[in-house]
Amino acid sequence: MPDLIQQRVEDCYQQAERYFNCTFARPVISFKLRGQKAGVAHICENRLRFNPVLYKENREHFLQHTVAHEVAHLVTYQHYGNKIRAHGPQWQAVMQNVFQLPANRCHNYNVSRAPRTHYLYSCKCTDREPFALSAQRHARVKKGLYYLCKACKAQLVYLQQQVKR
Known part of the structure; x- marks a missing residue:
């Protein structure tokens, strides 16, 4: 799995390098x-980072779209600088013009099995069940x-307990 994703990342970079010279x-x-996100780009x-569970369940689309989506964030930041919006016009242009893909903000993968x-x-409150806050x-x-x-x-005070749902 990591080899295919790494190769797709490299292919996307080579496309961007040809386009921007x-x-x-x-x-x-x-x-x-983990969780519901398929991928995350840490631009700074x-x-x-990629989600292996969602990759395994959506291989073809994940490789084609999700990897390009995340690479587009890094390419956009490196090319245009930090005065950009995450899914703004520059990122959309990279997705559409460089990668020839739709500039979709979100995936529609089934995340019900993602732990x-x-x-x-x-x-x-004495009569209240504990609040379950997300990892974020x-x-x-x-x-x-x-x-x-x-x-x-x-x-709210952390009870030093976690639950899987």
Whole structure:
């Protein structure tokens, strides 16, 4: 699996280099993305992450569209700079003109089998079930953001428990 994705990434870069007549730095590629996202481009780190579960279930489309979608983010950033929107006109132009693909923001893969970890939080309400926050929201809490219970207005507190759903 990683070989096919790495080859597709390289093919996309070569297409972009021919189109723009310049060279682009190649990214670090990881296959440790989980959850509902098929791929993620970390533009400041020049890094791509791909979801192996969604790849296995959608190989052909994933290779053709998802890989190009994420590479387009890095190419757009390297070519146009940091004053761009993630799915803005420059990214759309790379998708359509360079890769000859539709500039779709989201995939429509079945994500029901993708394992999701939720983190349990509580408030001051005594009769309330714990809140199950997503991994993304839990990461935001670890960075200093906080969430409030709508009923008691208390800050949610992590219970040091996780659940798979």
